[in-house]
Amino acid sequence: MSNRKEMIERESRLEQLVSDLLAEAKQQGATAAEAGVSSDAGLSLTVRMGEVETIEHTRDNGLGITVYFGQCKGSASTSDLGPEAVRDTVKAACNIAKYTTEDSCSGLADAELMAKDLPDLDLCHPWDIDTDTAIELSKQCEAAARSLDSRIVNSEGASLSTHAGLHVYGNSHGFVGGYPTSRHSLSCSVIGQEGDAMQRDYWYTTGRASTDLEAAEAVGQKAAQRTLSRLGARQISTREAPILFQSDAATSLLRSFTGAIRGAALYRKSSFLLDQLDQQVFPDFVHIHENPRLLKGLGSAAFDGEGVATKAKDFISGGILKSYILGSYSARKLGMQTTGNAGGVRNLAIDPGTLDLDGLLKEMDTGLLVTEMMGHGVNMVTGDYSRGASGFWVERGEIQYPVEEITIAGNLKQMFQQLVAVGNDEERRGNMRTGSWLIENMTIAGS
Amino acid sequence: MPNFIDIARSVLLEPAGLQESDLEHVLDQLLSYNIDFADIYFQAGRIESWALEDGIIKEGAYNIEQGAGIRAISGEKTGFAYTDELQLSALLEAGKTARAITRAGEQKRIKIAQALTPAERLYQPINPLNSLTEQEKVDLLRQVDAEARRQDPRVKQVMVNLVAAHDVVLVANTDGLLNADIRPLVRLSVSVIAEEGNRREQGSGGGGARDAFSYLIDQDRALGFARDAVKQALVNLEAEDAPAGTMTVVLGSGWPGVLLHEAIGHGLEGDFNRKGTSAFSGRMGEKVASSGCTIVDNGALPGRRGSLNMDDEGTPTQNTVLIEDGILKGYMQDNMNARLMGGLSTGNGRRESYAHLPMPRMTNTYMLAGKHDPQEIIASVDKGLYAVNFGGGQVDITSGKFVFSASEAYLIENGKVTRPVKGATLIGDGADVLTRVSMIGNDLQLDQGVGVCGKEGQSLPVGVGQPTLRVDELTVGGTNT
Numbered sequence: 043m044s045n046r047k048e049m050i051e052r053e054s055r056l057e058q059l060v061s062d063l064l065a066e067a068k069q070q071g072a073t074a075a076e077a078g079v080s081s082d083a084g085l086s087l088t089v090r091m092g093e094v095e096t097i098e099h100t101r102d103n104g105l106g107i108t109v110y111f112g113q114c115k116g117s118a119s120t121s122d123l124g125p126e127a128v129r130d131t132v133k134a135a136c137n138i139a140k141y142t143t144e145d146s147c148s149g150l151a152d153a154e155l156m157a158k159d160l161p162d163l164d165l166c167h168p169w170d171i172d173t174d175t176a177i178e179l180s181k182q183c184e185a186a187a188r189s190l191d192s193r194i195v196n197s198e199g200a201s202l203s204t205h206a207g208l209h210v211y212g213n214s215h216g217f218v219g220g221y222p223t224s225r226h227s228l229s230c231s232v233i234g235q236e237g238d239a240m241q242r243d244y245w246y247t248t249g250r251a252s253t254d255l256e257a258a259e260a261v262g263q264k265a266a267q268r269t270l271s272r273l274g275a276r277q278i279s280t281r282e283a284p285i286l287f288q289s290d291a292a293t294s295l296l297r298s299f300t301g302a303i304r305g306a307a308l309y310r311k312s313s314f315l316l317d318q319l320d321q322q323v324f325p326d327f328v329h330i331h332e333n334p335r336l337l338k339g340l341g342s343a344a345f346d347g348e349g350v351a352t353k354a355k356d357f358i359s360g361g362i363l364k365s366y367i368l369g370s371y372s373a374r375k376l377g378m379q380t381t382g383n384a385g386g387v388r389n390l391a392i393d394p395g396t397l398d399l400d401g402l403l404k405e406m407d408t409g410l411l412v413t414e415m416m417g418h419g420v421n422m423v424t425g426d427y428s429r430g431a432s433g434f435w436v437e438r439g440e441i442q443y444p445v446e447e448i449t450i451a452g453n454l455k456q457m458f459q460q461l462v463a464v465g466n467d468e469e470r471r472g473n474m475r476t477g478s479w480l481i482e483n484m485t486i487a488g489s
Numbered sequence: 490m491p492n493f494i495d496i497a498r499s500v501l502l503e504p505a506g507l508q509e510s511d512l513e514h515v516l517d518q519l520l521s522y523n524i525d526f527a528d529i530y531f532q533a534g535r536i537e538s539w540a541l542e543d544g545i546i547k548e549g550a551y552n553i554e555q556g557a558g559i560r561a562i563s564g565e566k567t568g569f570a571y572t573d574e575l576q577l578s579a580l581l582e583a584g585k586t587a588r589a590i591t592r593a594g595e596q597k598r599i600k601i602a603q604a605l606t607p608a609e610r611l612y613q614p615i616n617p618l619n620s621l622t623e624q625e626k627v628d629l630l631r632q633v634d635a636e637a638r639r640q641d642p643r644v645k646q647v648m649v650n651l652v653a654a655h656d657v658v659l660v661a662n663t664d665g666l667l668n669a670d671i672r673p674l675v676r677l678s679v680s681v682i683a684e685e686g687n688r689r690e691q692g693s694g695g696g697g698a699r700d701a702f703s704y705l706i707d708q709d710r711a712l713g714f715a716r717d718a719v720k721q722a723l724v725n726l727e728a729e730d731a732p733a734g735t736m737t738v739v740l741g742s743g744w745p746g747v748l749l750h751e752a753i754g755h756g757l758e759g760d761f762n763r764k765g766t767s768a769f770s771g772r773m774g775e776k777v778a779s780s781g782c783t784i785v786d787n788g789a790l791p792g793r794r795g796s797l798n799m800d801d802e803g804t805p806t807q808n809t810v811l812i813e814d815g816i817l818k819g820y821m822q823d824n825m826n827a828r829l830m831g832g833l834s835t836g837n838g839r840r841e842s843y844a845h846l847p848m849p850r851m852t853n854t855y856m857l858a859g860k861h862d863p864q865e866i867i868a869s870v871d872k873g874l875y876a877v878n879f880g881g882g883q884v885d886i887t888s889g890k891f892v893f894s895a896s897e898a899y900l901i902e903n904g905k906v907t908r909p910v911k912g913a914t915l916i917g918d919g920a921d922v923l924t925r926v927s928m929i930g931n932d933l934q935l936d937q938g939v940g941v942c943g944k945e946g947q948s949l950p951v952g953v954g955q956p957t958l959r960v961d962e963l964t965v966g967g968t969n970t
Contacts, residue, residue, distance in 0.1 A: 090565075090764070096846065099570040099586045120553035121573045121844075127553060138549035141623045145545060173589070196765055233766055233887055240768065242887035275888070280734040280970055310542070310646055311689060312682055417892035418881045419914035419966065423682065423691045428731070428914040428966040430883070430892035447890050449914050449966025451733060485968040487733035487916075 049166070049222050053208055056081060057220060059123065060212040063107050066132045067214075072109035072139070074150050074214045076348070079105045079123075082207025085173065089180040090199030092188075097173060100205070109135045113144045147374035150348065155370075155380065156217040157351035160344045164337045166222035167251035168206040176202045179228065179258050186262030187232045193273060194266050196233035198242065203227050204252070217349040225340070226252050230265040236273040243268035243414075248471050250338045268413075271434075275444035277488045278435055284409035284462075285450055285484045286402055288433070289469035291412050292479040298454055299330070300387050300474075301422055303357065303365075305372020314425030314455050315363070323363045324458050327395070330358035334388035341473035347385030355381065357390075391475035394466040402465050402480050404439035410486060411436050412450060425454035452484040493798070496614055497659040497669030501531040505575035512661045513601055515580045519561050520663050523591040526824065527561040527584075528662035530801060531575065532843040534654065537618045541630040541649040558843040561587040562825055571844045601667045611789060611796045611806075612699040614671035617653040620701035626651060629677075629702070629711060637681050637715040643726065644719055645689075646682035651675075653702065660803035668803035674698075674794065674950060677705050678939060679715050683722035692722030693896070696937030698792045714937070721878060721897050724909045731898065731913035731967025737873035738915065738963040739866055739901060743934035744879055746953035749784055750854050750942065751882035751891040752919040753777070757811050757819075758849040758944075759826035759837070761886050768889030768920050769817065777817045778923030781859050784812040786821050788836055788852030794938040795853035795952035802838035802847055809835045811854075812923070823849045841947040851942060855954030859929025863957040866928045868904040874965050875899045875906050876915070889919040914966040922960065930957030 056079045067075035082102045088095040105128065106119035116138030118131045171179075184200035203226065210220030229246035245264035247256035287295060299315075307313035315323065324330075334352035336342050346352055348370055356364045368376070369384030397405060416430035428451040434441045465477030502508065512529060519527035534554040540547050557580060558571040568590030570583040621629070630649045637647045656672040676697030683690055694717030698704045705711040740748060753769070761767035769777070778784070788806025790796050797806050802824050810818045822830070823838030826849055839850035867875060875898065882893030894914045899906045935954035942951040 094566050094590070096567045096569065097590055098846065099583075100844070101570075101572065102844065103573055115547075116549055118551040118553075120555075122553055122555045123573070127555075131551070131553065134551035137623070138551060141539075141546060141627050142549055143545035143547065145547060148547075198764070198766055240766075240887045242766070242885065272888075277964075282970060310648070310682065311684070312646065312691060416883045416885065416890070416916075417894050417914050418883070419892070419894040419912065421691070421912060423689055424911075426911055428894065428912065428968075430890070430914055430916045430966070432890070446888060447916055447918060447964065449733075449892070449916050449964065451731075451913065451966050451968045453968075485733045485966075485970060487735075487964050487966045489735055489964070 049208065052081065053210065053220050053222065056208055056210040057218055059105065060210050060218060063105070063128060063132060064212060064214055066129060067107060067109045070132055070136045071111065072136060073112055074110040075107060076150055076213035077105070077107040078209065078211045080207060080209040082205055084203060084205030085176065086201065086203040087176055087180060088199045088201040089177060089184055091197055092181060092185065094177055095199055105131065107132055107135050109139050110149055111139045113146060113148045114139045114142045115148050116142060147371055150213050150215060151350045151370035151380055153215040155350045156215055157219060157345035157349060160219050161335065163335055163342045163344060165250055165342055166206060166224045168224050169204045169226050169252040171204060183228055183230050183258035183262040186259040187230050187266040190263055190266040191270055193234045193236055193270060194232050195235045198231040198233065200228070200230040200262065211349060213349055219345050219349065224250055226255060228255055228258060228261050230262045232265050232269050234269040234273050241269055241272040241275065243272055250340065272432065272444045275432065275446035277447045278445050278486065279489050280487050282483055282485055284406045285481045286406050286409060286411045287479045287481070288411060288413045289465065289467050289476055289478045291415055292476045293469055293472060293474040294415060295479055296390060296392065296474045296476055298420055299458065300367060300390060303363065303367050305366060305368040305376060307422060308366060309372055309375035312423045314422065318363045319366065321363055322361050324358055324361040325461055326361040328358050328361045328461065329356065329393040330390065331356045332387045332390045336389045339389040341388040343388055346382045350380055350382040350384065352382045352388060389473060392464055394468055394477045395464045397463060397465055399465055399467045399478055402463060402478055403436055405463060406436060406480055407439055408437050410445065411441065427452050427454050427457065448486050448488040450484050450486055457481050457484065493614060493669040493671055494667065496671055497657050500533050500657045501575065501659050507575065507577060509601060509667065511577050515584050516661065516663050518581065519584050519588050522588040524561045524563050524588060526663055528660055528802065529580065530558045530843050531659040532556060532656060534656045534842065535618055536652065536654045538650060538652040539626055539630055541634055544634055546627045546630060554842055556843040559583045559587045560846060561590055563591040565829060566590050567846065569846050601661050601665050611791050611798050612673060615673050615701055616655045617673040617675050617701050618655055620703065629706065633677065633679060633711050633715045636712040637679060637719050640716060640719040641683065641723060643683045643685050643723065644681050645684045648680045650678045658801065660801070662803065666803050668799050670798045672797065673700060675700060675702055675704060676939060677711050677714060679718040681718045681722050683726055685726050688726055690722050690725035692718040692720065692725060694718035694721070695939045697794055698938050699794065699796055700792050724897055728909040728911045730969040731910040732874065732965055732969050733967045734970065735962050735964045737870050738960045738965065739870060739873060739875045740958045740960065741877035742930060742932045742957045743954060744936040745876060746855050746936065746955035747879050747882050747893050749856055749955060750851060750953045751884045751893055752917065752922050753784065753811065754851050754854045755884050756886045756889065756919050757821055759820045759822040759830065760849050762820050763826045763830050767886045773817050775817050776815050777920055778812050778815040779926045780815045781929050782812055782815050782923050782926055783857045785810050785857070786837065786851055786854045790853055793853050793935065793952045794940060794950045795851070797852065800836045800838045801840045802834065804834045804836040804838060806836035806852060821849045821851060823847055839949055841949060845947050848944070850944060850949055851951050853935065853952035853954065855933065855935060856956065858931050858933035858956045861928045861930050863930045863932050866930055866957050866959045867901060867906060869928065869959065870901045871903060873901045875901050884919060890916065891919050892916045910967065916964045916966060922963065925961040926958055927961050928959035932956045
């Protein structure tokens with residue numbers, strides 16, 4: 043999928059497939075239908091200890107359809123895009139719709155909300171890289187990590203992956219839209235040893251265009267530095283202390299926030315942020331917003347999973363909850379209007395503050411810098427939070443020593459209220475963009 | 490009973506006009522390229538799921554996953570490609586891509602033979618999707634919903650999911666092996682929200698097996714899962730803040746065996762040990778657990794969620810002793826890692842689908858029973874935590890640190906289970922935690938059959954189990970200091 047002309051041809055083939063699917067659904071008696079088709083190809087390879095370990099050529103196709111018979115719904119999907127499988131898939135969806143219950147909230151998003159302008163968001167920059175060059179780049183990355191320090195004794199390797207694909211969505215309102223995307227990444231994970239104890243850490247870089255990636259050597263060096271910094275980690279005693287979540291760890295707090303204001307969690311009453319619209323959820327300096335049409339953005343799209351036009355919006359302004367995250371189904375359940383977020387948020391960001399990580403350490407004075415969390419101990423119904431963590435103990439604004447085998451616990455609702463500062467050390471590698479978060483107080487369990 | 494290979498041939502090869510000589514042709518082409526080993530994995534998977542919410546059958550979905558993956562191994566190098574088109578030309582093309590891992594070499598010829606152990610032993614080659622009519626499936630969901638709501642008026646929301654999967658797989662390799670498996674899998678899960686005043690809590694239950702839907706209906710199992718979910722939610726409505734710090738923890742039998750999966754299971758997978766990246770690397774024969782601790786990974790239990798007649802490389806599954814009476818005895822291996830470490834596959838080579846590479850993975854991992862009465866174990870604790878239900882866990886196999894999160898737990902005070910406490914994450918060190926096991930119950934139980942294990946982005950069904958265990962020191966991540 044290297045050239046533009048081929049992309050355009052593929053796109054029109056997928057559009058044809060979507061329209062065939064919708065026609066087949068109509069033929070089989072559906073009163074409305076929506077379908078998505080995607081096709082993606084790529085290369086993933088890993089080099090370990092200076093040698094090639096795996097080379098994987100990926101080629102993924104998929105098609106999914108949802109049919110409505112009045113307000114009864116059925117869905118089906120397949121990885122086989124042959125005509126027979128397509129017919130069977132539609133038939134399976136129609137059969138399921140006979141047994142689902144009529145649901146007054148179910149159906150396509152309203153026709154007038156369909157995206158009308160589909161700007162090119164500059165999301166596709168295929169990487170014309172051959173296997174040998176990719177191997178060479180991965181080798182350089184791993185070598186930079188392994189040669190940094192004699193305490194780097196082993197490696198899980200360096201991996202490069204490059205993918206480009208197309209996604210087309212259409213529905214029986216007549217909407218059809220599609221766009222090509224690409225994504226490339228380079229990562230490295232190495233192991234350090236001091237005495238008997240081993241530690242592992244990693245670093246990665248990712249982007250829509252290969253030119254946006256960090257240099258291979260820099261990725262390797264960061265991976266090694268992160269591993270080295272963990273050597274000699276110890277448990278600390280149980281205590282209460284301020285917690286500074288380093289930016290890459292802080293993205294998970296943003297994810298917990300978005301999880302709590304998702305329509306499905308709200309209408310099921312399984313969120314710790316029920317009925318908080320227009321209420322103060324964060325301190326007043328906090329501004330959280332999404333920009334779905336960001337050029338080259340890793341989460342960008344001009345329309346959501348239902349064809350609804352995406353638009354920039356605030357979720358938190360002045361610390362106050364301004365909008366939920368809704369698709370048309372959850373919106374109808376809540377008696378509201380879709381926010382164009384079927385499929386989730388796109389390029390969510392919290393405004394950076396003025397302090398860098400060092401400044402935040404000084405601001406915290408004494409406490410725990412958390413660099414990694416483990417496990418799934420977040421209760422989205424109550425907000426109760428208890429996760430494994432590792433990081434560094436900090437005194438007088440200076441890192442003292444690495445810490446591991448501890449948990450940090452609190453309640454997300456209070457943690458959000460107790461957000462003291464957000465750093466300007468922004469994590470920009472994913473769909474969630476944030477600096478580090480300083481939380482006033484949490485419980486650390488240890489020895 | 491029809492032969493598995495005949496069934497797989499009729500599902501996977503015949504519709505595509507493929508014959509065994511075609512598979513030999515593809516493998517010949519691979520071996521002629523300095524490849525030590527290569528295999529082809531065909532899969533035709535069907536998954537059907539139904540969801541009930543707000544008392545109505547809200548969604549149903551049907552998924553077809555079909556294709557073939559071709560892998561070529563040369564030393565420690567692996568080349569991999571796959572296709573969703575089951576045609577000779579597509580297979581040859583994928584083979585050409587996979588073998589690019591090496592330069593050209595001498596010519597060899599492969600003759601594949603039917604496996605001698607087509608082991609139709611652990612489950613029947615049925616298609617569970619057809620084992621109930623659609624009407625019966627949605628009726629079952631409604632009965633589960635009614636059972637949950639009937640338990641207590643505080644139950645405000647009930648979500649029920651019913652899933653059936655049918656996988657037909659066929660493996661052929663350059664050692665001349667041809668083997669097949671027909672894998673049924675059913676699962677029902679229930680999640681409830683209970684409300685009292687302005688407090689809301691959740692509870693969940695569920696189970697499944699490699700069987701027909703009748704498994705869920707027999708012995709009213711599905712209704713039992715609904716009652717389990719409600720009980721958990723109601724207990725949590727009363728729960729106080731969990732304690733924080735290192736203390737004695739009694740783990741219940743069954744699903745709390747997720748401890749073993751995280752603390753030692755992943756660390757004993759062959760790939761990490763071949764590479765020397767596991768906290769257990771090079772520790773074979775050492776004492777890593779208290780005397781009396783014997784832990785196995787057993788893929789050959791009849792009907793269990795983690796069981797397989799053969800693994801995804803065509804090797805029959807087996808009962809592998811990992812730790813015997815506290816001593817580290819064995820790793821879990823797939824073909825490639827076993828070869829490189831000079832051993833044999835233990836039947837643990839598993840993959841999520843044809844589009845993923847196999848690697849050493851767990852099946853059903855559990856500790857054998859000891860001699861203590863569970864009540865005696867609780868009575869032995871002055872002050873501690875009794876954790877009976879868990880959500881997921883995670884491990885850093887290199888540092889050996891692992892977590893698992895309790896979803897139902899109680900305080901033990903003066904030898905008695907007293908008040909419920911909120912869920913909390915427990916954290917420990919895998920190579921050390923089992924040396925702190927001081928009492929092993931006589932009540933070994935396996936989990937109900939809902940486990941999913943993730944590794945390098947691949948998800949697989951697994952089982953865990955254990956008897957009631959007393960662990961003398963484990964760090965509990967509550968908020969109450």
